Amino acid sequence: xxxxxxxxxxxxxxxxxxxxxxxxxxxxxxxxxxxxxxxxxxxxxxxxxxxxxxxxxxxxxxxxxxxxxxxxxxxxxxxxxxxxxxxxxxxxxxxxxxxxxxxxxxxxxxxxxxxxxxxxxxxxxxxxxxxxxxxxxxxxxxxxxxxxxxxxxxxxxxxxxxxxxxxxxxxxxxxxxxxxxxxxxxxxxxxxxxxxxxxxxxxxxxxxxxxxxxxxxxxxxxxxxxxxxxxxxxxxxxxxxxxxxxxxxxxxxxxxxxxxxxxxxxxxxxxxxxxxxxxxxxxxxxxxxxxxxx
Numbered sequence: 698x699x700x701x702x703x704x705x706x707x708x709x710x711x712x713x714x715x716x717x718x719x720x721x722x723x724x725x726x727x728x729x730x731x732x733x734x735x736x737x738x739x740x741x742x743x744x745x746x747x748x749x750x751x752x753x754x755x756x757x758x759x760x761x762x763x764x765x766x767x768x769x770x771x772x773x774x775x776x777x778x779x780x781x782x783x784x785x786x787x788x789x790x791x792x793x794x795x796x797x798x799x800x801x802x803x804x805x806x807x808x809x810x811x812x813x814x815x816x817x818x819x820x821x822x823x824x825x826x827x828x829x830x831x832x833x834x835x836x837x838x839x840x841x842x843x844x845x846x847x848x849x850x851x852x853x854x855x856x857x858x859x860x861x862x863x864x865x866x867x868x869x870x871x872x873x874x875x876x877x878x879x880x881x882x883x884x885x886x887x888x889x890x891x892x893x894x895x896x897x898x899x900x901x902x903x904x905x906x907x908x909x910x911x912x913x914x915x916x917x918x919x920x921x922x923x924x925x926x927x928x929x930x931x932x933x934x935x936x937x938x939x940x941x942x943x944x945x946x947x948x949x950x951x952x953x954x955x956x957x958x959x960x961x962x963x964x965x966x967x968x969x970x971x972x973x974x975x976x977x978x979x980x981x982x983x984x985x986x987x988x989x990x991x
Contacts, residue, residue: 701739703729709744709794709836710751717747724764726750745798748791749775755787786812786824793829797842797850805853818861819899822892823980826854830888851888858891865898872901877925879907879916881944886933889960893929896980900987917951928952929977932961945974958983
């Protein structure tokens, strides 16, 4: 069972702590526990209830009306609004958060499949999954989720990405440019890299996907045999700025004249400045870079 502060609830739900206190006092929407020093603490059920309430409030229901609903009636209305507003990305992200907290793979699949049906896989991933990953980061930092939640979601998303990549076989190889996709040694967060794999395969590029934690010497050997034209890497794990710059210096020296695309949260802050290194701020910017390179 989780134990959350009111600031944790504010960060997860987007509802100000001051508003949560008013709702507690005026409508008895959630009832926190109290420490010996009268500090509020909230349970998993409080967190899930508040997320559901935030969905209803955002869709126009008055708090005074929500306060009269049972837990089941709140859940039913959330499902109703999710169906009515299937294009509401914020609703879908919050449903994904709920499915993660509940470890409910069926709810997760239903929420994501609905937006895929409306927008297609690529657009759905950009519009929904990236905001969802940002939300996971907040939840992780506040201690609202643990490694089991992260692994649960990562495996579900990874499965969907692999299926989507495999579905692009009819487009494979229509472009001459060859890409190698890899994470540097010690980097194991590959979901972003997998999505870039999908983007490239969808557009007909030849891709050698190496995945997680690739030793530098192995990368050099494979690049030589594959005769790669371009490289793409993603770094999300916290790293020393000087080490990152030294790594890209090695890449720049090992692959002169080759385009090296680099993305990830870390590289949006630490920007290695080398002639053939191109920082990818987002999937959209990478797609635009591919158009320019044609």
